[in-house]
Every structure is written in structure tokens, then in C-alpha cells.
Amino acid sequence: MRVFDKTVIFGAIIILLIILVTDGMYINKYLFSNRLVCTSAAGDITIYYNENEIIYYTSTGVITYNIESQNSYAKKIGITAYIDNFETWYQDTMNGTCKRK
Numbered sequence: 001m002r003v004f005d006k007t008v009i010f011g012a013i014i015i016l017l018i019i020l021v022t023d024g025m026y027i028n029k030y031l032f033s034n035r036l037v038c039t040s041a042a043g044d045i046t047i048y049y050n051e052n053e054i055i056y057y058t059s060t061g062v063i064t065y066n067i068e069s070q071n072s073y074a075k076k077i078g079i080t081a082y083i084d085n086f087e088t089w090y091q092d093t094m095n096g097t098c099k100r101k
Contacts, residue, residue: 036083040096047086049079063094 043061074082087098
């Protein structure tokens with residue numbers, strides 16, 4: 001094997017490792033989190049959370065969500081109580097359904 005080939009392979013491995021480590025930190029956050037998936041005609045929202053906080057969310061339609069204020073509230077009352085309350089609110093207000101995954 002030529003030196004050039006070894007250098008290219010080594011460089012590719014280093015770049016791949018850097019990508020895996022940096023992306024892996026974010027991917028693991030979502031892979032190992034719980035999700036509340038809510039759907040309705042007005043729009044859908046998925047809330048990613050762990051035992052301590054809301055990590056991330058995605059939404060469609062007319063659904064808006066202020067993650068900072070919601071996270072503050074969730075930390076105050078506890079994440080389990082927050083998810084219970086949000087699920088009830090969504091079902092009553094948006095006439096939708098929620099599933100925990």
C-alpha cells in the first residue's frame with residue numbers, strides 16, 4: 001500500500017470519528033429519550049424528554065411551543081406531571097390524541 005493511500009484512509013477514519021462523536025452526542029440525546037407524540041387536525045407535536053427535562057420538540061400546523069418556558073414549568077412541577085398535564089390539555093384543547101413512546 002502506498003503512503004498516499006494510507007494517508008487518505010487514515011484521514012477518512014479521523015473525519016468519520018469526529019462526525020460520529022459530535023453527532024453521536026446529539027443523536028444519543030434523542031435515541032435514549034422518551035417521546036410524547038400528539039396528533040390532531042390542527043397540527044402535530046412531538047416532545048422529547050428525559051427524567052429531568054424537555055430536550056427537544058417538533059411541531060407542524062398551527063402548533064407553537066416555547067421550549068424555554070415549558071421546560072421551566074416542567075422542572076417546577078416535575079416532568080411526569082408536566083407530560084400528564086400536556087397530554088390532557090392537548091386532547092381537550094386540540095381534540096387530538098397523544099401516545100407515549
